[in-house]
Amino acid sequence: MSADAPRPIRVLLAEDQILVRDSFKVLIDTTPGLTTVGEAGSGAEAVLLARRHRPDVVLMDIRMPGMDGIEATRRICADPAGSGTRVLILTTFDQDDYVHASLRAGASGFLLKHATATELLAAIRVVAAGEALLAPTVTRRLIADFLRRAHPAPATRDLGHITQRECEVLTLVGRGMSNSEIAGHLHLTVGTVKTHIGRLLAKLQARDRAQLVIAAYDGGLVDPRPR
Structure with a gap:
């Protein structure tokens, strides 16, 4: 080399x-x-x-x-x-x-x-x-598992230190959306979404996006009840 x-x-x-x-x-x-x-x-x-x-x-x-x-x-x-x-x-x-x-x-x-x-x-x-x-299929299976639970656990993580926009982004990450999908949903640029995700990783002390999905569940942002 x-x-x-x-x-x-x-x-x-x-x-x-x-x-x-x-x-x-x-x-x-x-x-x-x-x-x-x-x-x-x-x-x-x-x-x-x-x-x-x-x-x-x-x-x-x-x-x-x-x-x-x-x-x-x-x-x-x-x-x-x-x-x-x-x-x-x-x-x-x-x-x-x-x-x-x-x-x-x-x-x-x-x-x-x-x-x-x-x-x-x-x-x-x-x-x-x-x-x-x-x-x-994994993120969708994670969400489906929460939907199947008759008595889901209450929120166990305090997310009060993140902004409203960061909360919106984290919710969509928890629902399995990609950066481009989140950008389209919130009418943002992909770069702005990446910035929000970077801040979420730092604030929640998460290693990566997979742990953000868990944080969204633990924070009660993903509704476990069937729509």
């Missing part, structure tokens, strides 16, 4: 199935701009290797022997020394409980294993850039 070339995105693989893990490694290591820095076969090993290598992205399976991927995600994201590490959950299990637990543990992305190689590589780049990525 030349002195002027950008540093490749460093990926840690956490997957207990060796054949699957090897496939991911070949895919990543043969893709320009990406490289693997370690391989873990359990959640505990993923935490250890994340602390050792400080990867940009951990590609994390959920079901692994011993410590599962959700607990491993929680520990990696809670480590102050690893604040630059993002976790992308990759699983075959398209279930709401896993989505909720993964996002609350600090994951920046959630992708199902039936995604294509192109989608996976794009997801790694998006998450490494500090953005949040959810599989196309």
Whole structure:
């Protein structure tokens, strides 16, 4: 790599199935701009290797022997020394409980294993850039889960320190809208929406957009009752 070339995105693989893990490694290591820095076969090993290598992205399976991927995600994201590490959950299990637990543990992305190689590589780049990525159906499933609850939990987060406009933006983020959709809905520019989201991230101490979705739920901005 030349002195002027950008540093490749460093990926840690956490997957207990060796054949699957090897496939991911070949895919990543043969893709320009990406490289693997370690391989873990359990959640505990993923935490250890994340602390050792400080990867940009951990590609994390959920079901692994011993410590599962959700607990491993929680520990990696809670480590102050690893604040630059993002976790992308990759699983075959398209279930709401896993989505909720993964996002609350600090994951920046959630992708199902039936995604294509192109989608996976794009997801790694998006998450490494500090953005949040959810599989196309995930945000809608999160909302649908809240709608199905007969007795939703009351608001548990005080949002009194955000402005009215920021509240409007956060509500639409919670409903699964993209920046361009929010801009159209509120008659703003996409740049202005990005500015509001940046302020929300700072005020709510959220790592990324995925945690803003959780904040919208916790703050009671997404109405859990059927319309």
